[in-house]
Amino acid sequence: MKKIFMRLGALALLFAWINYSLYLKPDKSHAKEPDIQQLNDTNDKTTLPSEYQVEVTQKDGSVQYLALDDYLVGVVAGEMPLSFEDEALKAQTVASRTFAFSRGLKVDTTTNTQVYLTVEQMKNNWKDEFDQKYERLKNIVSSTHNVVMKYNNNYISALFFSSSNGKTENSEDYFASSSVPYLRSVDSTWELSICPNIERTSNFTPEQMKAAFNQDIEDIHIVSHYDSGRVKEVSVNNQIYSGREVRELLNLASTDFKINYDGSQYIFDTVGFGHGVGMSQYGANGMAMNGYSYEEILAYYYQNVEICKL
Template sequence: MLLLFSSGGGLLLAGCAAMPPRGEPPSAGGPPPGEGGPPPAPAGPKAPLPRETARVAKIPPAALPLPRYDKSGMRPVRVLLAGRRKDLSVEGEAVRAWNAAGNLVAEDGGAVTLSARGERIRWGGEKVFDSPLDIASPSGLQVGGKHLPGRVRVAAKQGQLHAVAFVPLEEYVAAVVSREASPSFHPEALSALAVAVRTYVLQAMEKPRHPAHDVESGVEDQVFEGTDNVPDVFRKAAEATRGEVLTFGGSLARTVYHSTCGGRTETAKDAWGTDVPYLRSLVCDDCLDSPVRKWQYRMTRKEGRRVALALGVRADEDLRLEIAGRSSTGRASRIRIASGGVSRETAAAAFRRAAGYAHVRSLKMEIVPVGNGWLFVGQGYGHGVGMCQWGANGMAKNGKGYREILARYYPGALLARGGP
């Protein structure tokens, strides 16, 4: 049951849902991006799902499971920028490095190249330091083409470097929204996305998948390409919803989203095998003007053989690709790969990943054999679970506010304001 009751002047959420651990890589998904694997996801209580506009509950910060850095504020988001690299170029006005004990050990102007030496880090040409190093520059750093406002921790493990940026929460939210959404989107749609992005990352920070970082910077989590060149429209969306998150059963909700559902969203159960009360399928006719409402992709036989090989089937010229099963919303769930006497069925999501998310844009599709290959004909872009971003934009253009948008795509979840 989900109850809203008043206590000590504030409103609290009461529920019995416990958030299960993050299992496989989740996917917030995004527009052109919008991919990633399965979110594990909360098996929340099966409460009747209210359909009204999401209400903002004023929740004492202590009642929300938000990660804290110290008493004064939220800890920064730890974003994995680069993993398993031999070298890394770090640029800044004055690039400084501190060791684990907090002592300043190096300073360089301009650019410095770091490289892994076993479990140690070579700084430029000569110096070698113990791992990890915390690196910062007064005016921010450029690391691998990304501008970062705060410090970056670089660690060496088995001859490879890993770089993790520490990014203030709201700067992270604005930067992700700027890469996951189109600048042409209505401000209310961008606000809805900002809440989803913030909730997603706070949940990741609550139970980090990795001891050294909370999220990755690609489509596995949410696309983050640094904090510069973030247009005002995106910063305003983060600012307008500052501190707001979606909760369910007293815990942060799993706010996955995608570009375009193509007419009907997918259930978390069908996409990832775990039922989530607020991630059910719904009819969405608001994404009609999405540029990827319909798509086609021509796959050559050669490419099909490469994809089959990536999935463990060494195929000949007689390769056949067929949809072998569909989810309750009509999306492909299994793909049969057959060649010679071998026939194998694979999860359609794995097939899509191997073929490339930008090619096979969704699983709401047909595979038509043509000439020397196949024509993939589909609708929508992304995994289809949770908020349809072009649908959110359609709703906003029709006068709906971000709370109504969130209430529609995450029915039963409540908007709450936490944080300092």
Template structure:
């Protein structure tokens, strides 16, 4: 055989071997969403994997069991707009998973009894008392024609963070989150009763672009006083001669919200006034004119932990989910939920 023929044959054989190998390589790199890992760790679990979470569905008044990552999908979809930036959705998935892993690891579900006998068998409700959760059927109804697109976005965020939780000194954190800040978040003890070292007041200037940043409500003086009295159990006396001094914020928190509020002869916390008047936030001001009280608020939610709109704007500026988490939760790291829960 001529040397030229030998060379051609060798090249053909090489091509026959190389092409299938290249196709296999391409196939391995074209991984499904459920096997992608955001931090370069081991491949993530599918949405049908993980420890079971028993959820009490409040409208149906029944308990259903879901795999961990499927549950997180329903929480992220319920708690954050699906059109948010992927890195913000990942941050939400991390916070949601951390919340339920902490709850499951502690094993205290005594608060479920108030929802009835069926709820006592569950670990968590689908309400904001724990974390909002939507079933797949509910999502199909809510998203309509956007179901496939939004599902893909949420699924990817969950899969790329699967099994990961937020830790502080080797323990899952209380991963509080809310919609929109007034420009700063709150120290936990300024709204809740407990002080958490990782829930500190931090700047969140991006929130000013949120559609929920400002709100306004108006009340008749008598109606406002009545609402506060009924909600707090304290009878408020307002002297007609006191002018506008009877209603004012007398002390603010580090995050800029109302801390102490004078209403007539009583002093309340900003949280008490917010809940009594069903205000968007505890950062509010009063204006009194001709028997009408105008209450203007900045922000939406309790203000502790991660701002969802802040996270979205951070992500749009190029920040990763990990950077978002470390901004809103100080001194934390990412760890594995398997440290706290047994695998099924």
């Protein structure tokens, strides 16, 4: 009887070891997101996968699989100037990591998701400074390893843009979607004094305006604004366009614009660059210059989110 119990005990240990080994081995056959809640529920850090992979679709349609941290180095290099402060770069890293997870770790290399630079492109851009800048970015990414943002236990849509007009925009006021609780308009004046070309002017001939709106322009004027100061509605020959529609038709820098006509051309003066929703990149750098940490920057631009580790 004693031998039987010993054999049963040995078999139990064997099965336990097999199950434990299978649990420790991460599945890297594809970019499927792991069970984050399960990982958070355990104190055994050895169960965390050593690295996540991102499925990146190139412009030619080919697909590349990259380790998440390697991907983020290329994203931050493409999305934010390296003249920015470390804390701003860290905030961008966390926003970009969260954005990738919100897309199921499937992205492309354009502004449709996030700009990504390859190592070769970084070498071409930075020349003799490549080693120094690449090492700096690796340290930035490593210092925020696996940090993400969640709202109601879901990865947030961590939208960001270049610079604001002094305020960010409510999500529904640009994207015509339902209100997103963490993408609320907040004051963002830091960039106003540090962002080059925050004010821009675009000129259009009557022929260019006709081509854009598919009609001769007899009258064009702004009808209304959002609380952020951005244009809500524009009347073109008594036809109403949204500020976003006008921006996209004319490829304007932002939806904060004024319209003038000098008798020969239409003049659009804009403030800021981008859609205005989420984190202002120049605003983040201004906050970092004033001593704010990356966590404080993120908590400011993304309201009431949880900043946590995977």
